[in-house]
Amino acid sequence: MTKDTKDFMMEYEEEGRYCFGFKQEELLYKGKTKYQDIELARTTLFGNTLKLDGFFQTSEGEEFFYHESLTHPALCAHPNPKRVLVIGGGDGGIAREVLQHNTVEKVTVAELDGGVIEFSKKYLKKIAGGSFTNKRAEFIVADGKQYIEDSKEKFDVILIDLTDPIGPARPLFEVPFYKTVKAHLNKNGIVALQSEPPIFKPKVFSWVNGNLRKAFKNVFPYINYIPLYGTMWSFTFVSENIDPRKLTAKILQKRLKERGVKNLKWYTPEIHTGLFNLPPYVQKLIKK
Amino acid sequence: MTKDTKDFMMEYEEEGRYCFGFKQEELLYKGKTKYQDIELARTTLFGNTLKLDGFFQTSEGEEFFYHESLTHPALCAHPNPKRVLVIGGGDGGIAREVLQHNTVEKVTVAELDGGVIEFSKKYLKKIAGGSFTNKRAEFIVADGKQYIEDSKEKFDVILIDLTDPIGPARPLFEVPFYKTVKAHLNKNGIVALQSEPPIFKPKVFSWVNGNLRKAFKNVFPYINYIPLYGTMWSFTFVSENIDPRKLTAKILQKRLKERGVKNLKWYTPEIHTGLFNLPPYVQKLIKK
Numbered sequence: 001m002t003k004d005t006k007d008f009m010m011e012y013e014e015e016g017r018y019c020f021g022f023k024q025e026e027l028l029y030k031g032k033t034k035y036q037d038i039e040l041a042r043t044t045l046f047g048n049t050l051k052l053d054g055f056f057q058t059s060e061g062e063e064f065f066y067h068e069s070l071t072h073p074a075l076c077a078h079p080n081p082k083r084v085l086v087i088g089g090g091d092g093g094i095a096r097e098v099l100q101h102n103t104v105e106k107v108t109v110a111e112l113d114g115g116v117i118e119f120s121k122k123y124l125k126k127i128a129g130g131s132f133t134n135k136r137a138e139f140i141v142a143d144g145k146q147y148i149e150d151s152k153e154k155f156d157v158i159l160i161d162l163t164d165p166i167g168p169a170r171p172l173f174e175v176p177f178y179k180t181v182k183a184h185l186n187k188n189g190i191v192a193l194q195s196e197p198p199i200f201k202p203k204v205f206s207w208v209n210g211n212l213r214k215a216f217k218n219v220f221p222y223i224n225y226i227p228l229y230g231t232m233w234s235f236t237f238v239s240e241n242i243d244p245r246k247l248t249a250k251i252l253q254k255r256l257k258e259r260g261v262k263n264l265k266w267y268t269p270e271i272h273t274g275l276f277n278l279p280p281y282v283q284k285l286i287k288k
Numbered sequence: 289m290t291k292d293t294k295d296f297m298m299e300y301e302e303e304g305r306y307c308f309g310f311k312q313e314e315l316l317y318k319g320k321t322k323y324q325d326i327e328l329a330r331t332t333l334f335g336n337t338l339k340l341d342g343f344f345q346t347s348e349g350e351e352f353f354y355h356e357s358l359t360h361p362a363l364c365a366h367p368n369p370k371r372v373l374v375i376g377g378g379d380g381g382i383a384r385e386v387l388q389h390n391t392v393e394k395v396t397v398a399e400l401d402g403g404v405i406e407f408s409k410k411y412l413k414k415i416a417g418g419s420f421t422n423k424r425a426e427f428i429v430a431d432g433k434q435y436i437e438d439s440k441e442k443f444d445v446i447l448i449d450l451t452d453p454i455g456p457a458r459p460l461f462e463v464p465f466y467k468t469v470k471a472h473l474n475k476n477g478i479v480a481l482q483s484e485p486p487i488f489k490p491k492v493f494s495w496v497n498g499n500l501r502k503a504f505k506n507v508f509p510y511i512n513y514i515p516l517y518g519t520m521w522s523f524t525f526v527s528e529n530i531d532p533r534k535l536t537a538k539i540l541q542k543r544l545k546e547r548g549v550k551n552l553k554w555y556t557p558e559i560h561t562g563l564f565n566l567p568p569y570v571q572k573l574i575k576k
Contacts, residue, residue, distance in 0.1 A: 005293045008307055017333040019296055020308035020518060045305040045488075062487075064569075199350075199515055200333075225513040225520040227487055230308060232513040266567040274562020279554040281352075 009041045009049060011056050011230065013200060014166065020230040022046060028123055033115025035168055040123050046228065048123050050091070052116070053167055060126045062227040063093050064265040066194075067127075069224045069235050071097035072267040073275060074157050074192035075104075076252050077237070077244045081156040083186070084108070087144035087172065089161035090116035092128025095137050098159070101259040107137050110148075112168060114141040145177055154186045160193035165204065173208055178215035182240075191238040195221060197231050198282045205234055206285045212238055220244055222275045223282060224266070234282070245276045297329045297337060299344050299518065301488060302454065308518040310334060316411055321403025323456055328411050334516065336411050338379070340404070341455055348414045350515040351381050352553040354482075355415075357512045357523050359385035360555040361563060362445050362480035363392075364540050365525070365532045369444040371474070372396070375432035375460065377449035378404035380416025383425050386447070389547040395425050398436075400456060402429040433465055442474045448481035453492065461496055466503035470528075479526040483509060485519050486570045493522055494573045500526055508532055510563045511570060512554070522570070533564045 008021030022043035029040040039051040046061030058066065071094055075081050082105045086094045090111030098107045111117055117139060121132055131137045140147065144160075158181055165173040181191055195212075198205045205221075212219045220237040237244050252269035255261075278286075296309030310331035317328040327339040334349030346354065359382055363369050370393045374382045378399030386395045399405055405427060409420055419425045428435065432448075446469055453461040469479055483500075486493045493509075500507045508525040525532050540557035543549075566574075 005298075005307065010293075017311045017331075018308070019293065020306070023305045043305075227519065230518065231515065265569045268565065268567065270565035271562070271567060274559070274565060277556065277558035277562060279556065279559060281553045 009039070009043055009051065011051070011054065018200060018230070022049060029119065033113050033119075035113045035115070036163075038115060038119060040119060048126075049228070050119070050124060052163055055164060056228045056230075057163070058091050058093060058124065058127060059228050060124060063127050065224060065226045066228075066233075067093040067097050068264060068266040069222075069226070069233075070094060070159055070161060070192055070194060072261070072264070073222065073235070073237055073244060073272055074159060074190045075101050076255050076267075076269075076272065077239070077242050077247055078156055078188060078190050082106075083153070083155050085110065085148070085155045085158045085184075087148070087158065087160045087162065088112070088169070089159065090114075090139070091120040091124055092117075092131045092139075094159055094161050095131035095134075095139075096127070096129040098157075099131055099134055099136055100261040103259055104136060109137065109139045110142045110144045111139065112141070112143050117141065145172055145180070148180055148184055151184060154184050154189070156186050156189060158185065158189070158191045160191065162194065164196065165208070173211060175211050175214045178212060182215055185240075188241050189239065190242060191216075193236055193238075195234045195236040197229065198223065198234050198285055200231050202285050209236065209286045212236060216240065218243065220276050221278065221282070221286060223278065237276075244272070247272065249273050297327070297331055297339065299339070299342065306488060306518070310337060317407065321401050321407075323401045323403070324451075326403060326407060328407060336414075337516070338407070338412060340451055343452060344516045344518075345451070346379050346381060346412065346415060347516050348412060351415050353512060353514050354516075354521075355381040355385050356552060356554040357510075357514070357521075358382060358447055358449060358480055358482060360549070360552070361510065361523070361525055361532060361560055362447065362478045363389050364543050364555075364557075364560060365527070365530050365535055366444055366476060366478050369478075370394075371441070371443050373398065373436070373441075373443045373446045373472075375436070375446065375448045375450065376400070376457070377447065378402075378427070379408040379412055380405075380419045380427070382447055382449050383419035383422075383427075384415070384417040386445075387419055387422055387424055388549040391547055392424060395419075397425065397427045398430045398432045399427065400429070400431050405429065433460055433468070436468055436472055439472060442472050442477070444474050444477060446473065446477070446479045448479065450482065452484065453496070461499060463499050463502045466500060470503055473528075476529050477527065478530060479504075481524055481526075483522045483524040485517065486511065486522050486573055488519050490573050497524065497574045500524060504528065506531065508564050509566065509570070509574060511566065525564075532560070535560065537561050
């Protein structure tokens with residue numbers, strides 16, 4: 001067994017207090033897109049694995065944790081989601097889970113970095129699961145902020161699938177953007193986003209939560225462990241009209257069945273009903 | 289920021305597919321006890337941190353995840369826990385949480401490795417939180433298996449806080465030991481144990497679960513992310529008479545209050561009520 005990290009695809013936390021890595025079998029690509037450093041490798045544990053600007057993004061082996069966590073609490077809480085916007089999400093994983101809900105007439109994915117889409121089509125095919133060629137899906141290379149500002153449409157669900165707020169994604173974690181998002185929601189509209197790790201980045205988590213509260217009335221964070229991110233991650237459910245804690249497992253089960261959603265590996269109606277009960281160490285970070 | 293793992297206190301997964309580490313400020317001790325390699329260091333993220341035989345065990349900064357996860361679901365599910373046995377747990381963290389329940393008349397900690405107790409008293413004082421000198425606590429240096437075989441006592445709750453089943457702890461994950469444990473439970477008796485990580489060691493998790501099912505009728509696994517273990521971990525609640533899923537948040541809240549349990553950072557009655565709803569990827573591993 002090797003104990004030398006040169007054989008591992010490594011990530012070092014921004015402040016250098018934590019590192020973790022996965023045994024690398026083969027480097028598939030290393031270079032730059034227009035916006036970001038990109039690195040693709042096959043790892044023993046999770047198969048094809050993507051890093052952007054030095055941070056793990058997704059992998060074939062464990063992507064369901066992240067994609068199910070971001071998609072299904074929001075989609076299942078909406079009584080009839082037809083029009084969905086994904087900001088970011090160029091790997092197609094969120095689109096794949098959204099398309100499982102047969103109520104959805106169209107999902108638009110607005111991804112800033114066309115390079116991510118191209119590399120995902122080539123190296124991460126399993127993640128998109130056919131969504132790149134699905135007629136109900138539209139992939140647009142665009143700045144998500146600009147896209148939504150220019151859009152005259154309203155959406156039932158908006159899913160915000162961004163990299164950390166230290167790179168090009170930062171303005172999309174700030175209040176003006178959240179207000180624009182709010183203006184593009186239908187009645188019963190729901191937003192869900194990845195909102196950073198509460199244990200390793202408590203300040204960033206609190207900051208994102210505070211920004212959301214300045215734009216929206218009802219903000220419901222939830223947490224799930226994401227193997228590729230090396231830690232417990234947070235997501236946030238936002239809606240002016242729908243309280244995700246009030247849905248029973250029976251209703252959620254009915255919706256999954258009617259909409260033809262199958263083969264979930266993480267999400268269940270029972271998990272949904274307990275999802276918004278946060279431990280005190282997380283509650284403390286949002287009581288500001 | 290350093291990107292060289294020589295500055296980190298590292299752990300390499302047994303099969304070498306995953307590694308992770310914490311920035312090390314100062315090495316406090318490195319040597320051997322009678323049974324195990326021991327390494328103690330101060331890390332930036334979690335303060336004083338203990339490794340045994342190369343695997344992270346506990347740290348001052350995040351120990352509550354593990355200790356609360358193992359202790360409170362079992363103690364709160366018991367209507368009146370008076371006599372508690374901890375097998376392993378020489379750092380005193382489990383004893384500390386058990387002693388929070390003022391119904392407990394005596395907790396006995398049977399730790400194989402006296403060296404762990406000594407090093408914990410010196411370097412991990414915060415974890416024991418006074419339990420080493422508490423009159424209701426008794427720390428014994430003994431093989432947990434031998435201790436319970438020789439004991440004529442019965443217990444309300446038995447908490448099994450062991451290292452991985454690859455070292456000296458292995459026989460304490462096997463069916464004969466579980467049968468002995470069962471024979472030492474009072475009516476309404478409850479056992480809880482750490483039962484290995486379902487994602488990184490699915491076979492070991494399934495094996496432990498199968499062994500428990502051979503000895504006990506009702507086996508309820510649950511999961512929680514443990515920062516120092518670098519992943520989602522599993523615990524298992526076992527009882528012949530008590531179903532931990534049937535307790536309401538109201539009953540659990542009443543018990544916490546009456547018993548004087550305070551300052552919890554992870555456990556809440558609401559979390560308890562959702563705790564045994566497992567995601568399909570974990571359910572799959574126990575449907576054998």
